[in-house]
Amino acid sequence: MDPRTQRTREALLLAAERLFLDRRLDEVTLDEIAAAAGVAVGSVYNHFGSKAGLHAATVEQALEVDRAHMDLAYVEDRGPVDQIRSAAEQYLEFALAHPEHFQMLAFPREPGRYEAGRRTAEELADRVREQNDRLVAAIRGGIAAGELRTVDPELTATALWAAWNGIIGLAWRPDGLRRDEAELRELLRAATDLVERGLLAAP
Amino acid sequence: MDPRTQRTREALLLAAERLFLDRRLDEVTLDEIAAAAGVAVGSVYNHFGSKAGLHAATVEQALEVDRAHMDLAYVEDRGPVDQIRSAAEQYLEFALAHPEHFQMLAFPREPGRYEAGRRTAEELADRVREQNDRLVAAIRGGIAAGELRTVDPELTATALWAAWNGIIGLAWRPDGLRRDEAELRELLRAATDLVERGLLAAP
DNA sequence: ACACTTCTTGCAATGATTGCAAGATGGACC
DNA sequence: GGTCCATCTTGCAATCATTGCAAGAAGTGT
Missing domain, CATH: 1.10.357.10 (Tetracycline Repressor, domain 2)
Structure with a gap:
């Protein structure tokens, strides 16, 4: 797998996991997750298709x-x-x-x-x-x-x-x-x- | 019923019905419907709760x-x-x-x-x-x-x-x-x- | 005419989603 | 190393439903 893909995915998953720990899906914005992961919002769509997809993956x-x-x-x-x-x-x-x-x-x-x-x-x-x-x-x-x-x-x-x-x-x-x-x-x-x-x- | 309510509802229903005739729910925007009905977009929420609610009513x-x-x-x-x-x-x-x-x-x-x-x-x-x-x-x-x-x-x-x-x-x-x-x-x-x-x- | 309630409206803001184009990067090959 | 190419990433603009709010308009009753 492309190392960039791997990095981005992992950064997003890690950030999302943390944020979803104490807040529900609709209380966390993609902007927030992307910022925490140090990644562009668009990457969420590239790798998980949607906010729900990211949540699913976590x-x-x-x-x-x-x-x-x-x-x-x-x-x-x-x-x-x-x-x-x-x-x-x-x-x-x-x-x-x-x-x-x-x-x-x-x-x-x-x-x-x-x-x-x-x-x-x-x-x-x-x-x-x-x-x-x-x-x-x-x-x-x-x-x-x-x-x-x-x-x-x-x-x-x-x-x-x-x-x-x-x-x-x-x-x-x-x-x-x-x-x-x-x-x-x-x-x-x-x-x-x-x-x-x-x-x-x-x- | 308040005549204003009645007017607004009917105008919205009429406009929405027409627009939904040949286009699906997600192909018609609320702006469009409200404009066709000659009312504010907010009225859709006042009377039908959501776009889906308006569609339901039609x-x-x-x-x-x-x-x-x-x-x-x-x-x-x-x-x-x-x-x-x-x-x-x-x-x-x-x-x-x-x-x-x-x-x-x-x-x-x-x-x-x-x-x-x-x-x-x-x-x-x-x-x-x-x-x-x-x-x-x-x-x-x-x-x-x-x-x-x-x-x-x-x-x-x-x-x-x-x-x-x-x-x-x-x-x-x-x-x-x-x-x-x-x-x-x-x-x-x-x-x-x-x-x-x-x-x-x-x- | 006056007051009061109820609708309507316009507007700003949020947030997911989409499309796109420019830039960055990894790998293959010389 | 350097070059080329495919693939990722990013940033940005635009769309659209939804929400909240405050100002204005319109009924209703006195």
């Missing part, structure tokens, strides 16, 4: 946390059904612990006109696919083990993940429909129960 | 369309299960026909610091509650008729609606995970099937 470690969370779910000694159930729980834990990252994964914004923005967006999408593949595998496993009905694993995994996003996303609605942590757990539990046992009465 | 009729769509689902002569199934379908149709409104209902943005913005946000939330109540009623009906298992109707309705939001929202992702109309229909069908019959194999 919390990039959270993606590792994401993986760590989800690793908890897919441990080998759980049955497939258990894995799916705990995937939902761990996803919620991840979202509550790292709301910005959850929102970037679940509800990404337009990446802007800089190459760096689009690159970041696709990296995040890859992360989602990665988790989705594990879910697919769990579903496949469940079907193979006879624990689950025969469904399309890909379709089911995507639908499940998207449904979780919709439910968990209620936590950050700005209106009266916002749900708090406890309500979310209830909702997600209800959803999981629904998906497992179905809504229809036994025939 | 497509307000779409909310009637929303109701019309959803009315199709909850007709009396359908059974509760049928009603729920078609509620999902109609919600998708509504979202595809009126993406901006769907997004304002499903994923509202911060309403901004003007009173008008918060008012609009709560009106939209009320609209959601209204539809949610119908879903609750359908679920109650299904349980009463013995067609559905005994679940918490409120919890289930909210979870269902939020899940639909997550799935339908995939249509407007800016990244590689976007799903097109056909895929959405498939996904939603899969989700509905999942919710109805459950994922677990018959014991």
Whole structure:
């Protein structure tokens, strides 16, 4: 990698990390960050695509946390059904612990006109696919083990993940429909129960 | 209502409607709209809270369309299960026909610091509650008729609606995970099937 | 006509974003 | 070393939504 790129990126990340420590995204200006990093504002766009992209990068470690969370779910000694159930729980834990990252994964914004923005967006999408593949595998496993009905694993995994996003996303609605942590757990539990046992009465 | 309020609102709505006819939200500036309406830019904030709020108001009729769509689902002569199934379908149709409104209902943005913005946000939330109540009623009906298992109707309705939001929202992702109309229909069908019959194999 | 409330307006300021052109720098090659 | 070239960086201007505020205008009631 070009040493200039490396220097600029690191200076920005370091400065941004410090500033984001005690202030929220909208309380810190790009001017301030760039000044603290000793770099031009434009460099933020060159390397991270947007303010949000820079912020994302500073919390990039959270993606590792994401993986760590989800690793908890897919441990080998759980049955497939258990894995799916705990995937939902761990996803919620991840979202509550790292709301910005959850929102970037679940509800990404337009990446802007800089190459760096689009690159970041696709990296995040890859992360989602990665988790989705594990879910697919769990579903496949469940079907193979006879624990689950025969469904399309890909379709089911995507639908499940998207449904979780919709439910968990209620936590950050700005209106009266916002749900708090406890309500979310209830909702997600209800959803999981629904998906497992179905809504229809036994025939 | 103060006649000044009425005049200003109508002038803005008329001008905005015209300009939004052949250009998208981000292609029309507030300066332009205010100039066309012969009012100050600030009036947009006084009455609609934000540019998005003004846009919302111009497509307000779409909310009637929303109701019309959803009315199709909850007709009396359908059974509760049928009603729920078609509620999902109609919600998708509504979202595809009126993406901006769907997004304002499903994923509202911060309403901004003007009173008008918060008012609009709560009106939209009320609209959601209204539809949610119908879903609750359908679920109650299904349980009463013995067609559905005994679940918490409120919890289930909210979870269902939020899940639909997550799935339908995939249509407007800016990244590689976007799903097109056909895929959405498939996904939603899969989700509905999942919710109805459950994922677990018959014991 | 007078007072009072409520709207409207104009203006300045902030801050993200975009586009661009000029300058600086690192690496490859002689 | 010196030269060339691709790539970064920078600075700057411009756009645009948003916010805050203060002065002016217009209803409303007395």
